Amino acid sequence: xxxxxxxxxxxxxxxxxxxxxxxxxxxxxxxxxxxxxxxxxxxxxxxxxxxxxxxxxxxxxxxxxxxxxxxxxxxxxxxxxxxxxxxxxxxxxxxxxxxxxxxxxxxxxxxxxxxxxxxxxxxxxxxxxxxxxxxxxxxxxxxxxxxxxxxxxxxxxxxxxxxxxxxxxxxxxxxxxxxx
Amino acid sequence: xxxxxxxxxxxxxxxxxxxxxxxxxxxxxxxxxxxxxxxxxxxxxxxxxxxxxxxxxxxxxxxxxxxxxxxxxxxxxxxxxxxxxxxxx
Numbered sequence: 570x571x572x573x574x575x576x577x578x579x580x581x582x583x584x585x586x587x588x589x590x591x592x593x594x595x596x597x598x599x600x601x602x603x604x605x606x607x608x609x610x611x612x613x614x615x616x617x618x619x620x621x622x623x624x625x626x627x628x629x630x631x632x633x634x635x636x637x638x639x640x641x642x643x644x645x646x647x648x649x650x651x652x653x654x655x656x657x658x659x660x661x662x663x664x665x666x667x668x669x670x671x672x673x674x675x676x677x678x679x680x681x682x683x684x685x686x687x688x689x690x691x692x693x694x695x696x697x698x699x700x701x702x703x704x705x706x707x708x709x710x711x712x713x714x715x716x717x718x719x720x721x722x723x724x725x726x727x728x729x730x731x732x733x734x735x736x737x738x739x740x741x742x743x744x745x746x747x748x749x
Numbered sequence: 750x751x752x753x754x755x756x757x758x759x760x761x762x763x764x765x766x767x768x769x770x771x772x773x774x775x776x777x778x779x780x781x782x783x784x785x786x787x788x789x790x791x792x793x794x795x796x797x798x799x800x801x802x803x804x805x806x807x808x809x810x811x812x813x814x815x816x817x818x819x820x821x822x823x824x825x826x827x828x829x830x831x832x833x834x835x836x837x838x
Contacts, residue, residue: 572811579815584831591835605812612808651805682799683806694803701797702804727757734789734796741795 570612578608582627586634599642600634606651607634616704633658678744685740686733693729700726756786760793 583604590600607630633655640646640654686694696714699705705713711722756779762768763776780787819825820832 572815575812576815576819579812579819580825580828584828584835587832588835597832597836601816605809605816608812609805609808679799679802683803686799686803694800697800698804698807701800724754727754730757730761730793730796733800734792737796737799738792 570615575608575612578611578626578630582630582634585627585631586638589631589635590638593638593643595638595642599638603634603637603641604630606637607631609651610655616702678741681744682737682740685736690729690733690736693732696726696729697733760786760790764790764794764797 583600586604586607587597587600590596590603610633611626611630636658637651637654640649646654696710699713700707700710707719707722710726711717711719714722714725716722716725759768759772759776759779763773768776780790820829
């Protein structure tokens with residue numbers, strides 16, 4: 570989704586979500602929280618296929634936001650993960666490959682690792698998120714990051730993956746030592 | 750241990766569900782023989798999950814900036830007033 574598309578969706582749908590949340594005694598912050606996650610869920614659905622702005626996109630995003638608000642604030646599941654809250658929402662089982670083997674671990678470990686990667690491995694993380702999260706194909710990846718071809722993009726992608734895997738392992742074990 | 754490109758591609762195809770039955774059997778065989786590779790598979794899966802969290806974090810940051818911009822921009826005053834109006838008692 571381009572920035573313009575996101576802005577169009579924001580201006581069109583956020584007032585309805587805010588109205589829904591306000592009517593039930595919620596806050597602007599809660600409305601923003603569930604709306605942003607609903608946009609994120611929609612954003613992930615548009616990977617690999619060009620999004621077309623239609624009226625039912627609005628209904629879908631509003632529906633997800635409403636579902637999240639009920640789960641998080643009316644049913645008080647504030648700390649449940651987004652994946653858990655949206656599981657089975659529309660028959661989508663989510664991204665199995667990203668099932669975290671340590672999903673039961675405390676979130677601070679993941680937050681710490683993300684902070685380290687933000688400062689120490691930004692370019693690698695940009696490359697890896699473009700491929701694994703946005704699902705760019707190798708040609709697009711090579712173009713975006715200025716590689717001579719798909720072969721060198723593939724080699725660099727795996728170098729980055731190995732580097733990041735090392736950080737993830739080191740920091741996860743460090744954190745286990747720290748809390749253990 | 751530095752994993753070869755072939756092993757990395759095989760591991761990735763299997764973990765992302767893009768491998769053939771033969772490739773999956775090959776990885777299973779390698780896993781039986783190589784405990785270090787089993788360790789790598791575990792951390793690779795964890796790394797994919799972290800990459801997704803990183804992508805999500807970036808998108809949420811962009812949305813926060815957009816939210817701030819829309820609520821501050823004079824041209825979106827009616828949008829802001831309308832939204833804030835819902836929360837006034």
